Amino acid sequence: MSSAAAADGTQAAHDGGDTASNPAGGIRLSFGFGTDRGLRRELNEDSFLASDPIFAVADGMGGHEAGEVASRECISVLSRQAILASGSRNATAADLQLALRQADQRIREVANARAGTTVTGVVLVEERGVPYWLVFNVGDSRTYRLSQGAFGQVTVDHSEVQELVDGGYITPAEALVHPRRHVVTRALGTGSDSEADFWLVPVEDGDRILVCSDGLTAELADEQIHHAMSTLTEPQDAVDSLIQSALRSGGRDNITVVVVDAGNVHAAANAETQTTPGKPPWTRSRCRACPKPRLAQPQIRL
Template identity: 65%
Template structure:
């Protein structure tokens, strides 16, 4: 377990664990991660011939080396993050000629009205989950063809898991026509546990099992290791990367305030004021990951 510094004037302590494995079928691990307060994220590169590794690496380095986060945290905003992701998108395209791209999912600890909030963000089909006071659920919404079919009511979530187009994503950084991220702003609650993962976890391990491991393994590093080991036991046809973040010392609970771009499905928002909140999706496939 890595214990991070107490955050600003809030009496909050963040503990984090992370793990990554190339899996049992892939030659390279094209996932990258960042776990450095106040930002935590996973990027899943695609493109082959090491190009995916380059794309995901550029993405997390852009976040990690940003002076915007260092100078302005905890006042860091979605607009700041949008600027960083635009920079990462441009750098990936310049480095790879549009031949490679990456997903990105994660969270930044920020201040909103003097209170600590999670600023969640997502591009592609890597995922962010939240376990909070016994409630477990996915915060991010996949940018994929099958998710759009689910949102429209054409197929069920169970059917999406085995759909032949399940590997096709509709947004990514560094490639395609749409690299816009979605954002959600939610108050930090006592005992929050955040899980960020590449789809190497979510496509192999059922959510019920993910929830069981997160709820039973107290130490975040041990929880991250357990999730990766469970993925390997399930076949690990893809790279798998997980970051687990625990928040301790939260004083009370703020009223829930979420901000998300979509106007349908289980992730409806009360407001849509953050960048990328128009609710539109091009419906155009960015890329198809190598079938597993």
């Protein structure tokens, strides 16, 4: 079944996977999803949306209950956006940007700037008959892509440590243990910067997309994630395995995972824009253009 859910329970919420197809586009999506409170958190402040054509994960921040409200409101706005909820796959970056701005405004109204949320995910769209993943991101939740054997992170974290890495001040390995690794520089609902970044990536037959909160990536290295993504055939099996692995590694935060498989992709081979798997042809990411870390008004994840 498709799901738009705000996790709040004491155990993993594994609602099962689903399959959706679009006769006009010929693309068949199979997906799985799950969330877990983790071993140390009292509440699950993650929320997620898994409903063709949009798949998203929001990770709330702001302390007791407030983060849960922020992530839930974000997902609620996305699920109510007509063009995203229609299943027609005709959404554009402008439609998605409008929905994210509405979510930002709604969170500020409800939480009175006491809470915020990260959000990331993909929307399956078509441009002149060619299918694309429209990837979006605000904060440090992540979207990955496994395509033709190549696995990589599509999104770029909006965090202090990512900007330090981009500026050459620290290495990626040092970022994993940096004392400020949980400080984000963009979020919906709080702070002065809530602008999303977007990537438009051609869909290839057999693509597998992973959307997750940092409760997964803080516990598992990319190599461990790649292994589960590449060896488990069913999306729901990959979701369950990743969540359990994160729990065994410590489960220090809420963990939410959505895995989406694309099959029967006929138009992708005729796309005018071809890219190396995992390398988007277009992006609007101000962080990468910064000559030095932009550390103003960080938001500390609680």
